[in-house]
Structures are given as structure tokens and as C-alpha cells.
Amino acid sequence: MEPRRNTPQKPRASVFKKFVQVTPDPDTNLEFIDNLSDIVIEEWRLKAVKLTPERDVPIEVTIKNLTNKDINCTSQEMALRSVRDGFFQNFAGPVKKTIPAFGEVRVQILLKVNGGVNNLNELPSSKEIFLIKPHQGKMAKIASINIVIPIDPYIRHLKEDFAHEFKVLLCGLFGSGKSSFINSVATLFNEDPRFPKRKLSPAFVRPAGTSVSLDLHSYTFNNINLWDTWGWESGRPQVWSDLLFQLILGGRLPDRFKIDDASSINVLNLPEQKGGCKKFEMVLFFLPYSAADDERYITQLDKFIGEARKLDIPFLILLTQVDKVDPALKKDPYIENPSIQEIVSTVCNKVQLEESLVIPVINYTAERERNWAMDRATFVTLFSAFQRREEFNM
Numbered sequence: 335m336e337p338r339r340n341t342p343q344k345p346r347a348s349v350f351k352k353f354v355q356v357t358p359d360p361d362t363n364l365e366f367i368d369n370l371s372d373i374v375i376e377e378w379r380l381k382a383v384k385l386t387p388e389r390d391v392p393i394e395v396t397i398k399n400l401t402n403k404d405i406n407c408t409s410q411e412m413a414l415r416s417v418r419d420g421f422f423q424n425f426a427g428p429v430k431k432t433i434p435a436f437g438e439v440r441v442q443i444l445l446k447v448n449g450g451v452n453n454l455n456e457l458p459s460s461k462e463i464f465l466i467k468p469h470q471g472k473m474a475k476i477a478s479i480n481i482v483i484p485i486d487p488y489i490r491h492l493k494e495d496f497a498h499e500f501k502v503l504l505c506g507l508f509g510s511g512k513s514s515f516i517n518s519v520a521t522l523f524n525e526d527p528r529f530p531k532r533k534l535s536p537a538f539v540r541p542a543g544t545s546v547s548l549d550l551h552s553y554t555f556n557n558i559n560l561w562d563t564w565g566w567e568s569g570r571p572q573v574w575s576d577l578l579f580q581l582i583l584g585g586r587l588p589d590r591f592k593i594d595d596a597s598s599i600n601v602l603n604l605p606e607q608k609g610g611c612k613k614f615e616m617v618l619f620f621l622p623y624s625a626a627d628d629e630r631y632i633t634q635l636d637k638f639i640g641e642a643r644k645l646d647i648p649f650l651i652l653l654t655q656v657d658k659v660d661p662a663l664k665k666d667p668y669i670e671n672p673s674i675q676e677i678v679s680t681v682c683n684k685v686q687l688e689e690s691l692v693i694p695v696i697n698y699t700a701e702r703e704r705n706w707a708m709d710r711a712t713f714v715t716l717f718s719a720f721q722r723r724e725e726f727n728m
């Protein structure tokens with residue numbers, strides 16, 4: 335007989351136990367009764383090519399009858415069921431079908447998203463859908479499948495549903511993960527049919543401690559245009575003067591502008607204002623968790639934020655490398671973690687920010703292939719940036 339229980343199924347294999355708060359539900363302690371019926375839920379499919387975080391997720395599951403007798407699901411009161419979590423509502427729907435002997439039926443279900451959900455940070459890494467029926471006065475679980483909602487349909491939404499190119503500046507301490515973030519986005523957006531799962535690295539990353547980016551560098555992935563910058567270092571204030579930062583924000587410095595030319599910029603020696611220079615629409619400030627108590631950097635961050643505010647450019651703070659606080663955060667950077675919470679509060683107090691503007695981030699680093707957790711994390715960051723732009727332009 336085929337395996338019938340809790341084996342993660344396509345479309346992606348990486349499944350993690352998720353620490354969601356499940357509200358008490360009478361059915362959560364369903365007993366799994368194996369010998370009640372020779373039925374398995376064998377496959378599932380997502381019935382949508384594009385999804386937004388708020389949209390209910392349509393699924394189709396295939397239920398197989400392994401016996402030589404027809405099974406009338408209606409008369410046996412069988413239902414498909416899944417239990418509420420931080421992202422999805424409870425689901426229960428009767429299976430109104432007869433499954434022929436050694437045959438199968440396909441059943442559609444709609445996983446409804448909780449009210450108030452507007453990003454994927456609560457999307458569980460896997461979701462159990464099970465088949466239940468009454469047994470000895472209780473409900474029994476007779477078959478089950480674990481599914482992993484793919485991130486790709488959400489990425490399609492990012493790529494297709496935001497009209498114009500989004501020009502984003504990445505800025506912050508050297509070694510804070512700017513180039514790694516670019517690589518994460520490249521990996522997320524990769525559509526090369528030959529290597530759909532490969533982790534891509536267009537931006538050069540070197541071990542922390544060495545400053546490597548020596549010029550402004552623009553990378554475009556579909557409708558997202560990311561500009562990498564040289565890192566901030568306390569020893570070289572002249573390469574991050576207020577004037578220089580204003581010029582960058584205003585789009586006055588071209589792609590490949592060199593750090594060596596940065597220190598010679600002053601009010602008497604401004605770069606020519608060429609036509610078509612476009613102001614940035616968003617700044618992502620990178621703050622590695624380990625720099626949260628670096629007074630000089632926080633003071634600089636405060637100045638940077640002030641400049642962005644003056645030019646009316648929205649920004650977010652990306653709290654990076656959070657997996658170094660707790661490796662579990664690599665799989666889910668949004669689990670509640672007291673150290674992270676403390677860092678966020680401290681930083682927000684110092685620079686007078688709303689906590690919702692600080693997003694914990696993990697990047698692709700040593701991985702060689704895409705994985706669900708990292709894709710979701712990169713999506714969450716990008717989607718937050720898109721949302722922030724929309725809020726700002728309202």
C-alpha cells in the first residue's frame with residue numbers, strides 16, 4: 335500500500351514545522367483512524383496562477399479509493415477539513431461524491447484567508463488538509479495530505495500588477511547584506527527555464543569586514559530597479575556626506591558613479607544635471623542586528639532618514655542577518671523573538687520610528703537552490719516596499 339500520511343507533497347518539497355498559534359478547535363484532536371477506510375488524498379493542485387496575499391487560495395485535491403467497492407462519501411458523511419492558523423480560516427466542506435472502486439475524484443476547496451492579513455509573514459510553511467468522517471460519536475481523521483503553498487503565484491503579482499518600474503536605493507553599513515539582498519531578489523525573480531531553482535548571484539558578496547562595492551550599481555529585475563551602494567563606514571565620513579546622499583536620492587549620480595569621485599563632490603563642484611534623472615521612490619536602510627547598538631551608525635541612520643524625509647521619499651529599515659540571533663529565524667524570520675523585539679524597540683526609540691517600518695530580513699547566502707522560506711521572506715520585504723510606496727502616494 336502507498337504511504338498515506340503527512341508526507342509533504344508537490345509542488346515544493348521543503349516543509350517546515352510552523353509555530354502558528356492555533357485557536358482551540360474541537361476537531362484539532364481528531365484521532366487518525368487508519369483502518370476505517372481505504373482512502374488516500376493523493377495529490378493536490380493550486381487552481382490559480384496568480385495570487386495576492388489577501389486572496390483566498392483555491393485548491394483541488396484528488397481522493398483515491400483503494401478498494402474494490404464504490405465509496406459513497408455523502409452517505410458516510412465525509413468532509414474535507416483544515417484548521418485555522420495565523421493565515422487561513424477554518425475550512426470544512428462535505429465531499430458530495432461517490433468514488434468508484436479503484437478510482438478517484440477531484441474535489442475543490444477554497445482556503446479562506448483571515449481578515450486583516452495583508453502580507454505573507456503568517457503564511458504557514460505547510461498546511462494539512464484532511465478527510466474526516468463520524469466514528470463512534472466523534473469525528474475521525476481518515477486521510478491527510480500536507481501541502482505547501484508555492485510563492486511563485488505571489489511573485490507573479492509583484493511582477494505584473496504594479497504598473498511602473500520601482501526605483502529603490504539600498505543603503506547602509508558595509509557588510510549589512512545589501513548585495514546579498516540583491517541576490518535574493520535575483521533568485522526570487524529568476525525565470526530561466528533551464529535553471530528555475532538555481533540561486534543566482536549577480537551582485538558580488540564578500541565576507542563581512544571588507545568593503546567591496548566601490549560604485550553605484552543598478553540592477554533591474556522585471557519592474558524592480560535596485561541600486562547597490564558602497565557601505566557606510568565610520569572612518570570615511572566624506573564618502574557619505576549629506577550633500578552626496580541628497581544627490582544620490584535625487585537621482586543626480588549615474589549608474590557606476592565611483593566612490594573615488596564621492597569625496598570631491600561639494601556645492602561648488604556638482605555633477606551636471608542631466609535630463610531624465612529620476613528621484614528614488616524608496617530607500618531600504620540596512621541594519622544588521624549586530625549594529626543596533628553602534629551609536630555612530632544609528633546617528634548616521636537618523637541623518638539618512640532625515641534626508642529621505644526632506645525629499646519626501648518613503649523608506650523601510652531592514653533588520654538583517656537575524657538568523658544569527660537564532661538559527662530558527664532562517665526558516666521563519668517572523669516568529670516572535672524577544673531579542674529581535676528588543677532591538678526593534680531600541681532602534682525605533684532612538685530614531686523616532688514606527689515599529690512597522692522595521693522588517694526582519696534573511697538572505698540567500700550559502701544555499702545553492704531556491705527554498706520556500708527564503709523566497710517567502712524576500713517576497714515579504716519587497717511587498718512591504720510596494721505597499722509603502724502605495725501608502726505614500728495616496
Ligand SMILES: Nc1nc2c(ncn2[C@@H]2O[C@H](COP(=O)(O)OP(=O)(O)O)[C@@H](O)[C@H]2O)c(=O)[nH]1
Nearest residue numbers: 509510511512513514539540541542655696697
Ligand atoms: N547569516 C546571514 N548572513 C548574511 C545574510 N545576508 C548576508 N549575509 C552575509 O553577510 C556578509 C556581507 O554581506 P553583503 O551582501 O556583501 O553586504 P554588503 O556589504 O551590505 O553588500 C556576507 O558574508 C553574507 O554572506 C543573512 O541573512 N544571514
Ligand SMILES: [Mg+2]
Nearest residue numbers: 512513546547
Ligand atoms: Mg555589497
